Amino acid sequence: MPRLIALVPIVTLLAMLGPVVAGLWGTVLPAFGHLSVAGFSGPSLDAFRMLAATPGIGAAVRLSVTTGLLATGISVAIVVLITGGWSGTRAFRVLERLLSPLLAVPHAAAAFGLAFLIAPSGWIARLVSPAVTGWSRPPDLLILNDPYGLAMTAGLIIKEVPFLLLMTIAALGQVEQRRSVMVAQSLGYGRLTGWMKSVFPRIYVQIRLPVYVVLAYSMSVVDVAVILGPTTPPPLSVLIVKWMGDPDIGMRLLAAAGALLQLALVITALCAWRLGEMIVARIGSAWVIRGGRGRLDGAIRPVGLGAGALTAALIFAGLGGLLVWSFAGFWSFPNALPDSFSLRTWMRHGPDAGGAFGETFVVAIAATGLALALVLGCLEAEHRSGRKITSRGLWLLYMPLLVPQTAFLPGLQTLLLGIGADVGRGPVIAAHLVFVLPYVFLSLGDPYRAWDGRYGVTAAALGASADRTFWQVRLPMLTRPVLVAVAVGLSVSVGQYLPTLLIGGGRVATLTTEAVALASGGDRRAIAVYGLAQTAAALVPFALALVIPALVWRNRRGLHA
Numbered sequence: 001m002p003r004l005i006a007l008v009p010i011v012t013l014l015a016m017l018g019p020v021v022a023g024l025w026g027t028v029l030p031a032f033g034h035l036s037v038a039g040f041s042g043p044s045l046d047a048f049r050m051l052a053a054t055p056g057i058g059a060a061v062r063l064s065v066t067t068g069l070l071a072t073g074i075s076v077a078i079v080v081l082i083t084g085g086w087s088g089t090r091a092f093r094v095l096e097r098l099l100s101p102l103l104a105v106p107h108a109a110a111a112f113g114l115a116f117l118i119a120p121s122g123w124i125a126r127l128v129s130p131a132v133t134g135w136s137r138p139p140d141l142l143i144l145n146d147p148y149g150l151a152m153t154a155g156l157i158i159k160e161v162p163f164l165l166l167m168t169i170a171a172l173g174q175v176e177q178r179r180s181v182m183v184a185q186s187l188g189y190g191r192l193t194g195w196m197k198s199v200f201p202r203i204y205v206q207i208r209l210p211v212y213v214v215l216a217y218s219m220s221v222v223d224v225a226v227i228l229g230p231t232t233p234p235p236l237s238v239l240i241v242k243w244m245g246d247p248d249i250g251m252r253l254l255a256a257a258g259a260l261l262q263l264a265l266v267i268t269a270l271c272a273w274r275l276g277e278m279i280v281a282r283i284g285s286a287w288v289i290r291g292g293r294g295r296l297d298g299a300i301r302p303v304g305l306g307a308g309a310l311t312a313a314l315i316f317a318g319l320g321g322l323l324v325w326s327f328a329g330f331w332s333f334p335n336a337l338p339d340s341f342s343l344r345t346w347m348r349h350g351p352d353a354g355g356a357f358g359e360t361f362v363v364a365i366a367a368t369g370l371a372l373a374l375v376l377g378c379l380e381a382e383h384r385s386g387r388k389i390t391s392r393g394l395w396l397l398y399m400p401l402l403v404p405q406t407a408f409l410p411g412l413q414t415l416l417l418g419i420g421a422d423v424g425r426g427p428v429i430a431a432h433l434v435f436v437l438p439y440v441f442l443s444l445g446d447p448y449r450a451w452d453g454r455y456g457v458t459a460a461a462l463g464a465s466a467d468r469t470f471w472q473v474r475l476p477m478l479t480r481p482v483l484v485a486v487a488v489g490l491s492v493s494v495g496q497y498l499p500t501l502l503i504g505g506g507r508v509a510t511l512t513t514e515a516v517a518l519a520s521g522g523d524r525r526a527i528a529v530y531g532l533a534q535t536a537a538a539l540v541p542f543a544l545a546l547v548i549p550a551l552v553w554r555n556r557r558g559l560h561a
Contacts, residue, residue: 005384008377013396015374016437019430020400023408024263026415030256035414040253047257054254056233063235064265067149068219071156072273076211078157078311079164081304083203084195085297088178091305096169098312099162104487104538105315106495108512111155111227112531113318116325116524118151119144121333123321129334138333145231152229156221160214161311164207170446171206175199192301193294201284208277209394213401215273216266220404223497223516236262237406244410244502255410263407270402319535325528345525353511353533360494360510360537363425367432368489371440372482378441379448380470389445397441400434405498413502428508431499432492440489447481480549487541494538511537 029035033044051057086092102110117123121138129135144151177199184194204211220237229235234242236258243255325331329340382388389397409431416427451474459469475482497512504513515530 005377005381008374008381012374012378012437015370015430015433016400017396019412019434020403020408022415023410023412024403026411026413027256027259027263027408028411030253030411030414031260033253035249035253040250047253050254051257051261054239057236057239060233060236060239061261061265063149063230063233064219064237064262065269067153067156067229067235068215068266068269069273070153071160071218072211072215074153075157075160075164075214078161078304078307079168080196080200081192081300082165082308083168083172084200085192085301085304087172087195088181095305095308095312096165098316099165099308101539101542102159102312102315103162103166104491104542105159105319106491106512106534106538107155107159107221108223108227108495108497108515109322109531109535109538110159110315110318111224112515112519112527113322114151114155114158114314115144115227115318116321116528117314117318118154123317123336126334126336135334144228147230147232149229149235152225152235155224155228156218158311158314159224160218161308164210164214165308167207167210168203171203174206175202188293190294190297192297192304193292197284197288201281204277209398209402212270212273213398215269216402216404219266219269220262220406222406223512226516227519236265237404240406240410241498241501244413252410252414256414259404259407259410262404266402266404266407319532322528322531322535325524326532328525345529349526349529352514353529356509356511356514356530357533357537359425359508360512360534361490363429363432363500363508363510364490364493364537366429367436367493368440368486370429370433371436371489372444372486374437375441375444375485376475376482379445383448384466388449397438401438409498409502413505416503424504424507428500428504431503432496435496435499436489436492439492440485443488444478444481444485447478451478479552480545483545483548484542487545490541491538494534 029042030040031047033040033042033046082092082095086095115122119125119138120141120143125133125135125138133139177195180198181191181194184198185191187194189197222237222241225235225238229238233239240255240258240262243251243258246252246255324338326345327341327343328338329342329344331338412431455473455477456469459473460466464472494510495512496510497516500508500510500513511530511534515527515534518527518530
């Protein structure tokens, strides 16, 4: 058993990074003209020439860069204003409770909900019409799929703010925030200014990698881009997926060249962001030395709270819109509510959604179960060896989240086809594992390391082996953190679109792939059914993660960790 435990970290790295490396290799070969299954042999630069000559490629690149940088920058700014201006207050605790469950809402469901709100015939327009706007019919305004990607950027922001806020809250526990702010305020600094000068530099070091993940994801996201992004041309990530699905297998060369361009864009943006960090650090140092006390704090603080509240309100209202549309009968504009309610949509699409729900959970449970076993093995190996994860190990952990999915998944699909591997559920589970593993590790790592080792010493003194202590003492006491990590893994798997679409070869129909496929059809009632089912599939595990420990430990409240 000890030898087996020692091998788990190696197996974990192979499971997590192996597909990424293989996928990148499978992308590089076709990009330079080598695709043996289609009769192409390189090296050749023809694919890059085709890419450069593609109409609209410049606009697609611009969209990818601007939406990614805007979404990341605005999300970071909102989180900084919320945390700096309100952490430790009752308002902050309320906002934290509102935003925390929204982290589990899949990106696609949140994007659909936002679309139902801000569309020309959406709920917001209905609520203010005709009294405020004078509209008796939907206005001819290009709000969704606007050419600048503003709707897409908004859809990314409302999802990334909860993620970054929770990462920041976790980092707050590792710095003496309260003492630092009290000292700053005693010197006359405003609450926000004092926090920015004394706490933020230490916090940002700890959330830098999550910020990089948000930037990489926002630049290469596909499902949100399909739902809210421009269409003529779409962002580069959508073009890559379109080329991968082209019946002409030779288009895979163009897709591979586009994938390498996407990777280059993300690397360049990350380097530019790092350069920006260095510039901001210099400007910030000068700002700290200047000694300004923050006379505008009173005006700025409400902006952060309002932005956080607006983020929560948009997601909750969007989910409410999905619920109403799923039961809506005839609904004429500008009525705020449907003329009638009916179960017809659920009766029509419910069976198919139920089948997709089952497929979704089979894949999610398998991927999360494998991830949990590997993560527990890694953490136990770390505990027994006395070694802690290094900064290099943390970078390896984040690597699958930093490399754009569109950069290596097309190559992975091409490699699977080239070696004759069957597409379907097995490869999809392996692909999901790549993305589920890091989140499960990050969710479970801190609680596992914080477990009081004296329980283990007591068990050993009573004659228990290390394995028995793990199974009968440590693991039962960590029931709640383990279930939360499982819930996180399930929600991550439920929201995976591109791995399911490309690696599944269209044979694995999950709630996410089916919902995004409906986006082009415009059937709001069907979209609402699948969007709600997708949200339920992600939220139910979190509810169970709260309920099960309460039932298990109801008579042993002093025993659980």
